[in-house]
Amino acid sequence: MDSSSPPRVRFAPSPTGYLHVGGARTALFNWLFARNQGGTFILRIEDTDVERNRPELVEGILQGLRWLGLDWDEGPVFQSQRLALYQRAAEQLVATGAAYPCFCPPAQYAGGDAAEDSDAEPSKPIRRYPGTCRNLTAAERAEKERQGLPRAIRFRTPEEGFTEFDDAVFGRRAVANQEIEDFVLLRSTGLPTYQLGAVVDDIEMRITHVIRGADHLSNTPKQVLLYRALGATPPVFAHVPLILGPDRTRLSKRHGATSVTAYAEEGFLPEAFRNFLALLGWSPGDDTEFIRTADLIRRFSLAGVSRTNAVFDRSKLEWFNTQYLQRLPVEELAPYVAEELQRAGIWRPEWADRRREWFLQTIDLIRPRTRLLKDFTGWARAFFTDDFDYEAAAIEKFWKDERVPELLEALAARLETLPDWNHDTCELALRTLAEQRGVKAALLINAARVAIVGRAVAPPLFDTMTALGQARVVERLRRAVAAFPKS
């Protein structure tokens, strides 16, 4: 490869589902590499399997990428719209003898590896194309065509020798050509298989580095063969280890959420998700964990990619999210919170201008106790709307004492008359009351917290009171007294 020209990389998902975390990580690595090298990041949709593709899923994949902040420079290019390209390549290969028409029916296989493996019988099916049509004479071929048999195109794999290539992650690879069957390039429907489509496009798009999941490692020799047959130089390959579920099997739906959209909806921050994903299968070389995106781009290198499959650890992801929730400048966090409030239908426009200061301060007050954006409309809901509930466990825990209603009533009365409303005046009023009544301040504090925000878990009480304002606090204390479960 010409290392002097900027690299061109691509992410090429097939629309058979949403953008899952494995695909997202592959996309991220490609993006980081491109941004690090000043290269081009291209998006290509590999929609050549009519059976399995769902065109409507493309938009979901694009949304996932957008949410992650992985912007592409070219595309999306749809393979389904450039079929002539692959057909032309296939015919060219037939013309040069590197490929040949095959009239055999598609291989029939008995329902997956599991079924075959559990069948511990001596049944040893040779699951490889026997080469039936490889050496058809012109006459035989003409006869098959006259019969109108479906015609696929297969690659004529050399019988001898080895196919070699270098992988930026796994090193030099060499595979005996005998291990490679005459694989199909063009289906009888005229649509290309993955092997053909990917190679033709990577050549046409001048892709310099193919960064993809290690599940493609075994098929790479086929593609190297194709590059050569098409007179092209193979790109640099970099296979990245797979992401596994907690049981160390391939990550799938039964492991819970696997689509990035699900994490978006759960209240994860894109940058936290990115940081977490980057560290699955890649390391900056030292013990740094918290790496903001600009540094991720600066530090990313294929040399740091690991060869070991990684287990997706949700609790670590949550830790990253907590870190970002705590550490992001509040101005950066505010838009996400605003969006979350909008989704919950409790957003008020004044928080964007006239009351922006209050909004930012309130976010700062709440965020030390948040792990997900959802917390802002979850336990912290009462900071933004009067429409909130009292958590049963909180009532159980802090309204147990029978003196509570009377104390809260008295507190409301005192607070109502405060000429100044701030942290200290609130605290003094409450502590004075507690002392006069001979109860511990904590009793009153905890009971009041439940009354005011409906939760046992919330920010420090006097800051909360300050944020909510005098009228609201007094009103809520009285409302709580009315709601107090009488025995």
Next chain:
RNA sequence: GGCCCCAUGGUGCAACGGUCAGCACAUCACCCUUUCAAGGUGGAAAUGCGGGUUCGACUCCCGCUGGGGCUACCA
């Protein structure tokens, strides 16, 4: 079944022939405290097994075991 890849605490990574094998998540204890977090301190916890090579192996080689991938007219 065949071919291939991988192997450091439960998890993610560091150590790339010489450190008491380091960091982080999770976990346990304690501190802080107005609930709960965050934060702080400390603890438990790993080189899968067996052979080599070497003065010396986490590190290099071989075997085994385990896990993963590929083996489709799926990608």
